[in-house]
Amino acid sequence: MSDKEGEKKRDEKTFWGQLKDPTSAVLISIMSFAITLPIVVSLYPVIPPIRIGFFDGARIDFLLTSLVCFVLFYVLIKKFSKFFIYAFSLGLVGLAASSFLGKYSFVDLYYDYSAIYFSYTEDFREFTFNEKNASAEYNQRIINAVDYRNERVKNAANAMAVANFQEYKGSFPSLKILQCFSIFKEVRNKWNYVYDPKGDEYYSKTSVTLLQLQDDNKFKGDCDDYSILIAGLFTAVGGEVRLVRTVVETKTRTIGHLYPELLIGNVKDLEKISYFIKNELFVMESMDKPIYYYQDLEGNIWLNMDYNDYYPGGKYQSYVRKAVITINPQ
Structure with a gap:
């Protein structure tokens, strides 16, 4: 050697x-x-x-x-x-x-x-709900209004799904949920609340509400119309959506309310998706605010997608869950 x-x-x-x-x-x-x-x-x-x-x-x-x-x-x-x-x-x-x-x-x-x-x-907030089994009188009318198979709805959903967050599609846990978040951003930024006629409950189909963009590039309607629009667009790109009937207490009266929630997975999925919401996708909108969610008996996490805030997982308007309407159950 x-x-x-x-x-x-x-x-x-x-x-x-x-x-x-x-x-x-x-x-x-x-x-x-x-x-x-x-x-x-x-x-x-x-x-x-x-x-x-x-x-x-x-x-x-x-x-x-x-x-x-x-x-x-x-x-x-x-x-x-x-x-x-x-x-x-x-x-x-x-x-x-x-x-x-x-x-x-x-x-x-x-x-x-x-x-x-x-x-x-981070601060996560699982709401403690007062859950009831009361049936909603207009459930079937709402389901019929979510016409996600309509060609106009599908085309609009596709366009909104790729309007935001494309740079994260390789790293976000679920492309389907990322596209739903993009749709939420598009709808929420263009949404304007308008009351229904007094004493009448009007449900605008998803395809009909989309026509409003031709007038002034804005959406108009009440909570039912918003929820039906979100449910139709989310479902059109594969999202699993439920609409929750609740009541909101004000100083003078009790008001009925409807809001959508999106299935995002389990607790571990919630952690990673919440990171992206707070640090990448909706940084300014969610600053100093917690992520609110609902966990069902099977351990599935449903994220609040109501219009009361500008990010997924905003605060619930009420702790009452009167009825849950499932759109296109898997």
């Missing part, structure tokens, strides 16, 4: 030996953290929420998973340093290749981690 080869062997032995030395704790910690981060981000969506019995039921599933993974990788790297350095390098190259091919990228990893961190710092 030549002197150069011997020197190279000694250097290599010294490097791997250092990793097993107690003084290498900082280096091993950095490597453990670098491996832990993407692993935990990928595992997080399938880990059930874990809450503790104090600090208002604080969530610990992410912290607990991170701690377990970090300790595990620390021990394994110290014991099998060569293998894990090679594995880490291979994983880094794989992620780079995935980014190059337009699949999961470093940007996606950043968004995933940011969404998890956001979920531990």
Whole structure:
């Protein structure tokens, strides 16, 4: 063996030996953290929420998973340093290749981690509702008014779906929900409240309300017309929508109200989608405001899409749920 080869062997032995030395704790910690981060981000969506019995039921599933993974990788790297350095390098190259091919990228990893961190710092508001089983007298008329199969409705929904947020379609959790958010933005920015005739409940079809844009590029109507319009447009692009009948108490009287809500997935989906709402899509509209949602008995999360605010998940006008009208049940 030549002197150069011997020197190279000694250097290599010294490097791997250092990793097993107690003084290498900082280096091993950095490597453990670098491996832990993407692993935990990928595992997080399938880990059930874990809450503790104090600090208002604080969530610990992410912290607990991170701690377990970090300790595990620390021990394994110290014991099998060569293998894990090679594995880490291979994983880094794989992620780079995935980014190059337009699949999961470093940007996606950043968004995933940011969404998890956001979920531990942001204020979510699951409303406590007074739910009733009263049947709504005009449910079928409302369902008939949501004519999402109409050609005019489908064409308008397609156009509104791609009017906003196109730069996020590769990183947002669901393209379908992203397009519904784009539709919401288009409708909400053009919506103007106009009362129905006194003593009469008029339901404008989705296709008819769309015709108003030809007059002055504005939508007009009451809460029923708004909800029917949103339901028709969302459903036309594959969104799952329900319309909720409620009552709103004022200082002088009780007013009937109808609002739409959009199915966005489970609690983990809520966390990531809320991150995008607050930090990317509706930053100014949602500033210093919480995300409001409803969780049904199956654990599905429904986001409030009412017109009382300019972002998905705005505050509910009432805690009463008198009846729920499902549009195009899946």
